[in-house]
Amino acid sequence: MVYTICSTILRILYVFLFRLKAVGKEHVPEQGGVLLCSNHISNLDPPTVGILLNRKVRFMAKEELFKVPVLGPLIRQLGAYPVKRGGVSKESIKTSLLILREGGVLGIFPEGSRNAGDAAAKNGAASFALRTDAAVVPVAIVGQYKLFGKTKVVYGPPINLDNYRGKGAIGTVDEATDKIMLAIRQLIQENQ
Structure with missing residues (x-):
């Protein structure tokens, strides 16, 4: 109930203030x-990733x-x-x-923190994907969050990671991470 109300309010605000539009839902x-799995350019990103979808999207947020x-x-x-800064706890x-195993939707920023798209991605997203049967959908946020821009x-x-599942080697997680980040970067380039 709280999620639906807040999501609706944020949807109205984001569409009005930032002319937010979704492509490829x-x-x-x-x-x-x-x-x-999305790029991360602003503190406004978590709602952006989820408010235009019909499913509840959950996120890790810094403990503070x-x-x-x-x-x-x-x-x-x-x-x-x-989630603790500087590392992910066993609980998170x-x-x-x-x-993911219960069929929910998890939003994650593979690069970990806000950046201009040139930071090395962490392996968390790929690791979660390889340990579950969740679909991996790349997401690109394009724009500057300028008022009325x-x-x-x-x-x-969805990205097919079947070739990386079940191998267990660290290298395969790195390769899966690279594949996810490549898909995100391609979406950004194609939609600017």
């Missing part, structure tokens, strides 16, 4: 576990946010769960895998 499966009065309880109600890994969220076709 049909690529996001309507059922089953889905891992949305949960200590902020009002904000902490609100983001928890919206489905966020804490378990929560992420559980969301145009911002676009583009969902690409």
Whole structure:
């Protein structure tokens, strides 16, 4: 209920203020576990990735946010769960895998923090994908969040990682990470 209300309010605000538009929503499966892997350019990105979809999208959020009065309880109600800065705790890994295995949608920024697209990606997204049967959907946020400018969220076709599943070697996780990041970068280039 809280998610639906907040999502609706944010949808109206983002569409009005940033002229947010979604492209490729049909690529996001309507059922089953889905891992949305996106570039990260602003603190405004988590809502951007999820508010135009018909499914609830959950995110990891830095632990410090949960200590902020009002904000902490609100983001928890919206489905966020804490992650420690500088590393992922066992609890946040378990929560992420559980969301995907139970058929939920998890939004993740493989580069970890906001950047201009040139940071090395971490292996968390690929690791979650390889340990579950979740569909991996690349997402590109294109635009600057300028008032009344145009911002676009583009969902690409799911990435096939079947060749990397079951091998278990660290190199395969690196290769899967590279494949995810390549798909995100291609979406950005094609939609600028």
